[in-house]
Amino acid sequence: MRILAAIVIAALLGITDARAHEEHEHAAGPGLFGQPPEYVHVLLNPLPTYGLGIGILALGAALLARSKSAQAIALGVVIVTAASAWPVQFYGKNAYRHVRSISDEHGQHWLDTHMDRAEKFVYAFYATALLGIAALVCRKKFPKAGLPLTLATLVASGASFGTGIWISRAGGQIRHPEFRAESAPSKPAPHEHGTPGEAHEGMQHEKPSDTTGGHKHEAMPEQPTAKAPLPDTLEGVWKAIHERHSELETAVNDKKFNDVQSHAQAMSDLAKRLVELSHADHKSAVESGVNKVNQSLAALQQSAETGSELVMKNNFDEFAKSLNELEQQMKQQ
Numbered sequence: 001m002r003i004l005a006a007i008v009i010a011a012l013l014g015i016t017d018a019r020a021h022e023e024h025e026h027a028a029g030p031g032l033f034g035q036p037p038e039y040v041h042v043l044l045n046p047l048p049t050y051g052l053g054i055g056i057l058a059l060g061a062a063l064l065a066r067s068k069s070a071q072a073i074a075l076g077v078v079i080v081t082a083a084s085a086w087p088v089q090f091y092g093k094n095a096y097r098h099v100r101s102i103s104d105e106h107g108q109h110w111l112d113t114h115m116d117r118a119e120k121f122v123y124a125f126y127a128t129a130l131l132g133i134a135a136l137v138c139r140k141k142f143p144k145a146g147l148p149l150t151l152a153t154l155v156a157s158g159a160s161f162g163t164g165i166w167i168s169r170a171g172g173q174i175r176h177p178e179f180r181a182e183s184a185p186s187k188p189a190p191h192e193h194g195t196p197g198e199a200h201e202g203m204q205h206e207k208p209s210d211t212t213g214g215h216k217h218e219a220m221p222e223q224p225t226a227k228a229p230l231p232d233t234l235e236g237v238w239k240a241i242h243e244r245h246s247e248l249e250t251a252v253n254d255k256k257f258n259d260v261q262s263h264a265q266a267m268s269d270l271a272k273r274l275v276e277l278s279h280a281d282h283k284s285a286v287e288s289g290v291n292k293v294n295q296s297l298a299a300l301q302q303s304a305e306t307g308s309e310l311v312m313k314n315n316f317d318e319f320a321k322s323l324n325e326l327e328q329q330m331k332q333q
Helices: 002-013 015-025 037-045 047-065 068-083 085-101 104-119 123-141 143-172 234-253 258-276 283-306 309-331
Strands: 201-204 217-219
Touching: 015 037, 037 085, 047 068, 047 085, 047 143, 068 085, 068 123, 068 143, 085 104, 085 123, 085 143, 085 309, 104 143, 104 234, 104 309, 123 143, 123 234, 234 258, 234 309, 258 283, 283 309
Parallel strands: none
Antiparallel strands: 201 217
């Protein structure tokens, strides 16, 4: 049991470094043993739900039976299954872009909801695992604290179990239309994040639909304005890209969804300009890199349109990574 506790402690201590790595490798990362990340995610997903549920039943029965050995085993099950929330979330983030690309519109909304819930509430599972470890350690060294910590672990496990079901419910509706008894929770509209004076800027009313009998707001596309001419040199294009990149990052951090979409479109135009100005010998390689950048920008625009803050930040990091790769590639040409 000491070995089990040591392994889980080491895994939890590695969460910080792993999450820092995720910030740069999310949404398009590897799977495990040659399997795609979405497969690994689905394979591991029952652990923090069904597995934790079994741990709760085992721990409750062990407490009623007042069996210390059974309690230790049950705590081990709770620790492992609660800590498994980290790899489940990790591979889920790696699978995000591919799953989103093959999902219908409603599935994409449910995917964003699923990811938002997981990123916000995964810490409940970490806290449960830490409580379980504390209860396991205190059973011998601090016997008086062992029972209260075990009871606290049981309560935390129940809360995490309910949270896991809630998160999984959104995930189950991504690719299964037959499970969709309701529409995906609405995302905050872009205009809700501006200043009061901007709250209704660019909005229009639609006629009530026959099914809802109400009305909804829809963001109006920006009025066409005269575009500034694109630079005529590669150096000029990269200078403009760096300026836009800074503006785009600020818009993402400030949750200005409309600005994110407009800056992303401008970045896409500048990226295409790189292909036009590149040397004929390097044009195909540059075009390949630009396509990768524009794919990231398209995902960024989509997440800004749906108002998904966490997904938008993830997509921005993916875009920044692909843009940096393109710049380094062109410097070597």
